[in-house]
Amino acid sequence: MIKAVFFDLDDTLVDTSKLAEMARRNAVENMIRHGLPVDFETAYGELLELINEYGSNFSRHFDYLLRRLDLPNNPKWVAAGVVAYHNTKFAYLKTVHGARRLLLELKKADYRLGIITDGDPIKQWEKIIRLDLDDYFDGVFISDYLGVKKPHPKIFKKALRKMNVKAEEAVMVGDRLYSDIYGAKRVGMNTIWFRYGKYADRELEYLDHADFTVERLEDVLNIVGGLNLEEEERSDKEVHAD
Amino acid sequence: MIKAVFFDLDDTLVDTSKLAEMARRNAVENMIRHGLPVDFETAYGELLELINEYGSNFSRHFDYLLRRLDLPNNPKWVAAGVVAYHNTKFAYLKTVHGARRLLLELKKADYRLGIITDGDPIKQWEKIIRLDLDDYFDGVFISDYLGVKKPHPKIFKKALRKMNVKAEEAVMVGDRLYSDIYGAKRVGMNTIWFRYGKYADRELEYLDHADFTVERLEDVLNIVGGLNLEEEERSDKEVHAD
Known part of the structure; x- marks a missing residue:
């Protein structure tokens, strides 16, 4: 789930x-x-x-x-x-096309939302505040504040613990196959590679760690919904098998 | 003149x-x-x-x-x-009330215009460029670029030399009695104290160095015009006295 x-x-x-x-x-x-x-x-x-x-x-x-x-x-x-x-x-300064609608839909569907990002904490918060994104998020985890960078497992584990979810209950969405996808997969999270921008054709040696690849952020909603549907079907079967 | x-x-x-x-x-x-x-x-x-x-x-x-x-x-x-x-x-970010009109009138009357300011050169130029003031000025003299601060005579002398005018042919307008007025007067410039903002009642021990005091920038035009009129009358008299 x-x-x-x-x-x-x-x-x-x-x-x-x-x-x-x-x-x-x-x-x-x-x-x-x-x-x-x-x-x-x-x-x-x-x-x-x-x-x-x-x-x-x-x-x-x-x-x-x-x-x-x-x-x-x-x-x-x-x-x-x-x-x-x-x-x-x-x-x-703009959000990526579809980002705000996706966040809204995920929020409506009651998912907890977090940001895991590298960079200077004040500069990263500046972008979040300028774009009025902060109300969507239950947790913001910034490497230079936490003292550990992606893809190190520690930053993902800290985020999971603070948000009170298990790795298998979480999805990581990011444009970098190395820091986002390889990093999140190593701790057991579900991974969606957003194939976008200057890293669209780079770090492909880590492609195996992506459970899904999307080229439009909108598709993240269906994938997350699909993962939960599979889970429901599986537990339905288990119930029927009793 | x-x-x-x-x-x-x-x-x-x-x-x-x-x-x-x-x-x-x-x-x-x-x-x-x-x-x-x-x-x-x-x-x-x-x-x-x-x-x-x-x-x-x-x-x-x-x-x-x-x-x-x-x-x-x-x-x-x-x-x-x-x-x-x-x-x-x-x-x-705004110009002081009346500043732009004054600059335009002075420019129309064919005066050479300069800025003599303390501070970081890039930050000072940022303000000048953001306010589109640079086209008015024939010279901009910034202390941290020149290595000497107001009221040191050197910064005023450098500005006069670069603009090719003598001290008595120049007027300095500023809000600081110490750095602007005392500084300019020491090298022999005409001085107009702009009594404005947080220094309006400070450094009054240097008030003697102000030839004129204005509370509105518009009045600078009349004073500069008046100084030239006096000069003309004086040279007229000299001519008649011949």
Whole structure:
């Protein structure tokens, strides 16, 4: 009997990668508009390389971009990038298509809902609060707060214990085959891989750990309902077999 | 002959203090809305004390606020504060009443315009860019970029040199008697104290350094015009005296 559904946050409930791409493009455009003497493709390409190398703490990216382009330090250009980046992030932060309806349907059907996500606790909560998602969830479990990251079994076990459900009573939905699906399956949870975004064709060596694969979040509802139906039929049979 | 007018940024062109107060109030309200178990007056009072002690780097303020209130670390409450603070700052960032019209009139009358401000270069440029003020200015001089702060003569001298005007050909307009007015007067500039905001009754020991005091930015135009008229009359007399 499924009692709880857990979700990853970035690129599962929140359209993070798409947003980051828009924000970066707008940042480079605004830097050029304010005088950065480089064409868009050169600057944007360099920024992507830089993010690949240094990770995603954005505020230093624009400083570093100038250095990489052999340009002088210019706080006006950096500020132009920061302003456009922030404006885009705040204006276009969106849930993934179908996410809110799915959460509502699951809530109506009385499932307990949780989030299990990696990342900075304040930044993750910022997204949840900006999107007004917090009322849907009975528990939010964030790696940098708990001191353990997906796919380590401990973060899934902590979430299950706090939500008072057994692993086999829980489903994990996420876009990453490694951290979400392999991680959840190792502790015995049911797993639904949301094949979406930049990880749609990556980490396929962990595909075996996905019980189901969906390309639209809406399908999660049917799968969860189906798992419970199977369970009912099985227990009906057991009753009849008595 | 006045050729250039320099402005301070915060609380002279940009309504920074009023905005910061709104942002802090909204932050505390949103933290309470998301479960912070403290009444508004207690939390807001504690936040103001904390800002007094630690200065204005906001992101750690909300963490520290929880510690001061003997509450557990809770990233959800911190994020609620950060979201409301940011939203307010971006939505309500405004120029001081009359600032834009004054800049336009000065520009029409062919004065060179500059900004001389203390603070972080990127954050100061962010405000200038968000308010679309950059096209008005021929030079922007920011202390943390130049390595020297107001009221040190060097920052004023650098600004005058870059804008190619002599001190007596320039006017400085600012809300701080110490950093703006005393600073500018020491290098020989004309000074207009904008008596506005939280410094309206402070640093009065430097009042002697103000050539003029205005309570509305609009009045700057008449004063600058008047200074040039005096100058013309004086040179007329000199001509007649020949």
